[in-house]
Amino acid sequence: MNYLAHIYLSEDHEQVTIGNFIADGNGITGKSYQKFPKAIQVGILLHRQIDTFTDAHPTVKQSKKRLHKNYGHYSGIIVDIFYDHFLAKNWSNYSDVPLEDYAQKFYTLLQTNYEDLPERTQYLLPYMTKGNWLVTYATIDGIEKVLIGMDNRTKNLSNMQLSIAELQTHYNAFEAEFTSFFEDLCQFSHTKLNTILKTI
Numbered sequence: 114m115n116y117l118a119h120i121y122l123s124e125d126h127e128q129v130t131i132g133n134f135i136a137d138g139n140g141i142t143g144k145s146y147q148k149f150p151k152a153i154q155v156g157i158l159l160h161r162q163i164d165t166f167t168d169a170h171p172t173v174k175q176s177k178k179r180l181h182k183n184y185g186h187y188s189g190i191i192v193d194i195f196y197d198h199f200l201a202k203n204w205s206n207y208s209d210v211p212l213e214d215y216a217q218k219f220y221t222l223l224q225t226n227y228e229d230l231p232e233r234t235q236y237l238l239p240y241m242t243k244g245n246w247l248v249t250y251a252t253i254d255g256i257e258k259v260l261i262g263m264d265n266r267t268k269n270l271s272n273m274q275l276s277i278a279e280l281q282t283h284y285n286a287f288e289a290e291f292t293s294f295f296e297d298l299c300q301f302s303h304t305k306l307n308t309i310l311k312t313i
Contacts, residue, residue, distance in 0.1 A: 114167055114298070115197040117247050119160055120219055121207065122302040127222055129306070131229065132156020133163075139231035153229065155309050162305045163298065167193075172294040176287060180279055187271040194250075194259055195280055199291040201251035216247035253277065 114122075116134065123130035132153035135141065137160065146157040167173055173192060180188035204212040220242045227235060241247075249255030257277045264273040280287060 114163060115193040115250075117197045117200050117250055118193075118295075118298075119163065120247070121200065122163060122299065122306075123156060123159070124303070124306060126152065126155075126306075128152030128226075129156040129159065130219070130222065131226055132158075133160045134223075135231055135234050136160035139233050141231070150229070151313060155306070155313055158309050158313070159302065159306050162309075163302055166298065166301050166305075167294075170294055170297065172290050172297075176290045179283060179286070180276060183279070184271065184273065184276060187267070187273055190263065190271075191260070191273055191276045194256060194263070195287050196291045196295070197250045198253070198256045198280075199288050200295065201247065203292075204251070212251065213245075213248055216245060219247065253280065256280065 119133045119136075120130055123133045128150060129152055132146075132149065133156035135153075136146075136157040141157060146154050149157065168189070176192045176195070177188040180191055184191055200207065201212060204215075208215060210218075220238075223230065223234070223238055224242075227238070230238070246259070249258065257274065260277060261274040264271050267273070
């Protein structure tokens, strides 16, 4: 899952949310998470559990299979982004807080805890805030911009920006797969979060 889902699955625990958000792309591997405050550690561990569950889920594998021929191992990244689109688009089904308000609250949380953030996240924060990334996920145009940005980071080797065509062609199938999978993920994540909170 991508940013919005990881944030949502933290269930409004602020420090857990930070940990869940920073767990990817910041070199937090092995036991290096233990240098963070306890509640942030919970978020990092939850993030890992969410990723493991997601990668093994048959519905996610079905979504990735639709993309694998053209995008190879990048298909998993693309599906993560597609699923965040459907979460953002259907946000009112999952939260009573409007997505714009939810996103602004999250950006404020990161700014308030700036000193606890890894350097890469500190670098990304102004871009994320200015571009209002979490809200842009709700539109196909926004997702296309995300995919273009991801493709640029692979030096245009992944061709991820072209996958917007598959999204549009198989839109209903991807959305149905997301909806089915996300129900399972929410149940799994809620149970796992409570378990980690008790054990760490």
